[in-house]
Amino acid sequence: MGRAALIVHGGAGDRPAAQRASSQAAVEAALEAGWAAIAGGALAAVMAAVRLMEDAPPLNAGLGACLNADGEAELDAGVMLGDDLRAGAVGAVRDLRHPVDLARAVMEDGRHVLLVGEGAARFAAERGIERCDPALFVAARAGAPPPADTVGAVARDAGGHLAVAVSTGGIAGKRPGRVGDSPLPGAGFYADDEAGAACGTGVGEGFIRTVLCHRAVERLAASAAAEVAEEGIGHLARRIGGRGGLIVLGRQGPPAAAWNTAHMAWAMRHEGS
Ligand code: ASP
Numbered sequence: 001m002g003r004a005a006l007i008v009h010g011g012a013g014d015r016p017a018a019q020r021a022s023s024q025a026a027v028e029a030a031l032e033a034g035w036a037a038i039a040g041g042a043l044a045a046v047m048a049a050v051r052l053m054e055d056a057p058p059l060n061a062g063l064g065a066c067l068n069a070d071g072e073a074e075l076d077a078g079v080m081l082g083d084d085l086r087a088g089a090v091g092a093v094r095d096l097r098h099p100v101d102l103a104r105a106v107m108e109d110g111r112h113v114l115l116v117g118e119g120a121a122r123f124a125a126e127r128g129i130e131r132c133d134p135a136l137f138v139a140a141r142a143g144a145p146p147p148a149d150t151v152g153a154v155a156r157d158a159g160g161h162l163a164v165a166v167s168t169g170g171i172a173g174k175r176p177g178r179v180g181d182s183p184l185p186g187a188g189f190y191a192d193d194e195a196g197a198a199c200g201t202g203v204g205e206g207f208i209r210t211v212l213c214h215r216a217v218e219r220l221a222a223s224a225a226a227e228v229a230e231e232g233i234g235h236l237a238r239r240i241g242g243r244g245g246l247i248v249l250g251r252q253g254p255p256a257a258a259w260n261t262a263h264m265a266w267a268m269r270h271e272g273s
Pocket of ligand 1: 012168170179200203
């Protein structure tokens, strides 16, 4: 049994200092929303936190998503449970208000792990997931400062179960059809009750090439969260010159975060803290 814990991030990047307060405020509101839900389990906590961040214009997810080279939003999201390693994800979806809701539906359906494009849209319609006009994302970005990065949350509930959820608009100006690490278990997120859980933010290609979140979770079986987070970001930098951030949480003890960009918005809470 672990003590409950929650850590959330609103992306690692190089935002100017003047823009950091709004992303930090959104992350702290998400922490509150997630913590308020944690009695309902780790999944409830990460969903509450990520859904709230998908509504926060300063963050690069949902409403605040950055746009691709064609000026359109293509959104990725993922969710995973540590007890039975179930995972669900969506890539390059265009008309969902909360892409993380569809990732959860994919996981709960259980047949597949990752749905993209038109098939994902059809599954969303089948499951009654909230749709929206893709123009909403374009309008939300008009005149707004560039958003921070991906959002994510990792939780451990009082029963010792772990969950992770992540959502992103990807990288501004990306090639249409590009899918990053965020909907790829092992790369952008991973959870295993036997070891821990992790969520990444940064240039997704680097997280895919290093399968960084799975690597971090494997290490959480033997090492403390703070050490694992630092080692993971060090590995990303050393092996491929990658940049980004990681939030991690083990079976016991407090969560931890590490990043090698100028800034990462994040917040955490754990029982006993
Ligand atoms: N990892 C995300 C992606 O590459 C972007 C980010 O975290 O900023 O799609």
